[in-house]
Amino acid sequence: MKGVVYKSTGSWYLVKTAEGKVYNCRIKGKFRMKGIKSTNPVAVGDKVEFDLEETGDDVFGVIKTIEERDNYIIRKSVNLSKQTHIIASNIDQAFLLVTLNNPPTFTTFIDRFLVTAEAYHIKTILLFNKIDTYTPEETDEIKYLAALYRNIGYECIGISAKTGKNIDKVKEMMIGKTSMFSGHSGTGKSTLINALEPSLDLKTSQISAQHKQGQHTTTFAEMYDLSFDARIIDTPGIKGFGVVEMEKEELGNYFPEFFAVKQDCKFHNCLHIEEPKCAVKEGLENGTIAWSRYKSYLQIMSGEDEQQYRVDNYS
Ligand code: GDP
Ligand code: ZN
Incomplete structure (x- = not known):
């Protein structure tokens, strides 16, 4: 069977x-x-x-x-044994919920998520939630961000889980697929899932609680069938993926817009940092590559913890 x-x-x-x-x-x-x-x-x-x-x-x-x-997401235990736990597998797509305020979502967080999703081979769609609450200036910022990520190839949808705006579009994208929802706590994951499937009695905590875990506890994901031929994987406590371990040379491959111009760098193993005749740096100069993305790249490369920058620090 x-x-x-x-x-x-x-x-x-x-x-x-x-x-x-x-x-x-x-x-x-x-x-x-x-x-x-x-x-x-x-x-x-x-x-x-x-x-x-x-x-x-x-x-x-x-x-x-x-x-x-097809793919799987893992978590490494923090104790010395560093054992790998597979959280879930065969995920068709991840929806990353982004809000400007309450809570703020920084581009560094988005980019770390996208890098790991690329490394995991999981397609990501950005959902800019709470569009019912934004001022005209904030709406401009959302539009700027959406254009930035669309340019790279990521689908972006402005939604309101509260008013139902564009929820039908999300639904349509979910049909026949297994999806997961990520984003900072408070970005609206449980509200969105309730809007998609009011009868699914997923408690807010199940979807979004920041599970306080001891070193030895593991959390288990769970899959749910929705009424419209869609499945969701609930991964307790996962707001993002963290960044998977990878070689320095690999990182640029997970920034699709860097990868696309890589063959134009003078050195085939260019890290896009100090090297002369670097196509990524040319892209930054002529505006085809966003500085916020490069900043995230350098940050991940250096192994620093996430520093919080907003896109308007660079624009
Ligand atoms: P989660 O932690 O990601 O599951 O976030 P919740 O779904 O619990 O939402 C956090 C808060 O944001 C709640 O008070 C929701 O009512 C509110 N919220 C979620 N989506 C929206 C939205 O689209 N518009 C507005 N105005 N509030 C929202
Ligand atoms: Zn380069």
């Missing part, structure tokens, strides 16, 4: 078949996925094959194989 993992407790997995039947499944003995080593061999979103077994009145599934994952 085949199905998709909707929930995991670490030892039990809820697996849903295409017909909508849900089975309690477990793994037996040493079950290891090829490739990545993780503390959890099976993650929410995994497509699995399982056999049914019976012990007395109890019927449960035993997971035999996992289909190769």
Whole structure:
């Protein structure tokens, strides 16, 4: 039998078949996925094959194989062992909620999210929420930001989770797909999900609480079916992805507008910092590449913690 993992407790997995039947499944003995080593061999979103077994009145599934994952997001434990935990897999797209105020979302945060999403191969759509609250000046700032990110290739939609403005557009983009919603706490994730699916009784805390975690606790994602052929993955406590570990030379590949001009840099391994005849720096000079993006690039490159800059520091 085949199905998709909707929930995991670490030892039990809820697996849903295409017909909508849900089975309690477990793994037996040493079950290891090829490739990545993780503390959890099976993650929410995994497509699995399982056999049914019976012990007395109890019927449960035993997971035999996992289909190769299209993508997955991980969290490394902060203790010394630095073990990898797979939070979720097979995510079609991430919606990043952005607000100017209450709370402010800085471009450095957006860019870190996008870099990691690129590295994870997860398509990201920027949702500028709370457009019902902005002054004309703030609306201009949103338009500036949306143009900046659209130019790079990211879809941007101005929405109001509160008034329902453009929620239909979000809905349309979700059909047939598995989506996740991210953004700072307070940007409106739970309000948006309630607007998309009023009957889905997801408590605000489930979607957006800042889970205070001990070093050894892991959090588990959960998948939900919505009424309009869409699925969402709720990843507790994940406002962003953090930045995945990568080589310095790799970072520029995850800024699509840098990657696009890279072949015009004099040096093929150009880091776009000190090198002469750098196409990225030329792009900054002639205005085709945004300074805010470059600033984020340098910040991530240097390994600094996120410094908060606003785009209007550069414009
Ligand atoms: P979360 O932490 O990301 O889940 O954010 P919430 O959904 O809890 O929203 C935080 C606050 O912002 C709540 O008071 C919401 O009512 C409010 N809010 C969310 N979306 C909008 C919006 O589009 N317009 C306005 N005016 N308020 C909103
Ligand atoms: Zn360069």
